[in-house]
Amino acid sequence: MSEFVYSAMSNSSLTSEEGLADPFHRDLTLDRDFLALPKLQGLITDQHLQERDRMGRTVAFLARLVNDGWTAEGRAIAADREHVRTLVVALHGELSPTLLVPEEALVPERGKAYVFVVHDGVVQRREVRTGKRKPGYVEIVDGVQEHERVVVDGTQHVRDGSTVEEANGGAS
Numbered sequence: 514m515s516e517f518v519y520s521a522m523s524n525s526s527l528t529s530e531e532g533l534a535d536p537f538h539r540d541l542t543l544d545r546d547f548l549a550l551p552k553l554q555g556l557i558t559d560q561h562l563q564e565r566d567r568m569g570r571t572v573a574f575l576a577r578l579v580n581d582g583w584t585a586e587g588r589a590i591a592a593d594r595e596h597v598r599t600l601v602v603a604l605h606g607e608l609s610p611t612l613l614v615p616e617e618a619l620v621p622e623r624g625k626a627y628v629f630v631v632h633d634g635v636v637q638r639r640e641v642r643t644g645k646r647k648p649g650y651v652e653i654v655d656g657v658q659e660h661e662r663v664v665v666d667g668t669q670h671v672r673d674g675s676t677v678e679e680a681n682g683g684a685s
Contacts, residue, residue: 515553515556515557515558515590516545516550516553516554516555516556516557516584517543517544517545517555517556517557517574517578517583517584517587518543518544518545518557518558519541519542519543519557519559519574520542520543520544521540521542522542523539523540523542525540526540527540527541527570527573528570529567529568529569529570529572529573530569531570532569532570532572532573532574533569533570533572533573536573536576536577536580537577541570541573541574541577543557543574543577543578543583545583554584555578555584555585555586555587555588556587556588556589556590557571557574557575557578557587557588557589558589558590558591559571559574559589559590559591567591568591568659568660571589571591572589574587574589575587575588575589611644611645611652612652612653612657612658612659613647613650613651613652613653614628614650614651614653614657614663614665615649615650615651615665616646616649616650616651617665617666617668618651618663618664618665618668619641619643619651620638620668625640626640626641626642626643627639627640627641628641628653628656628657628663628664629663629664629668629671629673630657630661630662630663630664631661631662631663631664631677632661634676634677634678635674635675635676635677636664636671636672636673636674636675636676636677637673637674638672638673639656639657640656641653641654641655641656641657642654642655642656664677
């Protein structure tokens with residue numbers, strides 16, 4: 514549910530590589546006024562994030578929406594309903610991407626903020642610098658890259674160096 518949709522009007526689905534290389538690629542087709550509700554203004558959703566490759570195309574959608582003047586502050590939610598993998602991104606008028614994580618992923622300690630990043634099944638505690646807060650989400654200004662996975666549920670049960678099993682594309 515969003516104001517904007519990827520209309521997929523061509524014969525093939527846009528890949529991240531294509532969209533990031535050329536935001537005016539023939540397969541990057543968008544439509545607007547899908548749902549004209551105030552809270553959905555500037556939002557595009559992609560419910561098919563089953564492949565990590567889809568993250569880049571979501572950013573390409575946003576860049577195109579802002580560039581074409583359809584919205585000054587584009588927001589996207591890309592989700593994989595089957596594996597509970599979510600990417601939330603916002604682009605502001607100057608086209609700077611914002612990385613948001615669910616607020617439950619943030620671990621405050623002695624005036625600093627941390628998240629647990631999962632890499633090859635091993636948890637790494639990492640200090641982060643936070644920015645703006647949105648309902649349910651915190652902007653990560655520094656310390657985590659877009660492609661990295663963070664622990665959201667159960668942060669009180671993991672420690673730096675803990676091992677986790679990855680199930681269905683997500684850490685558990």
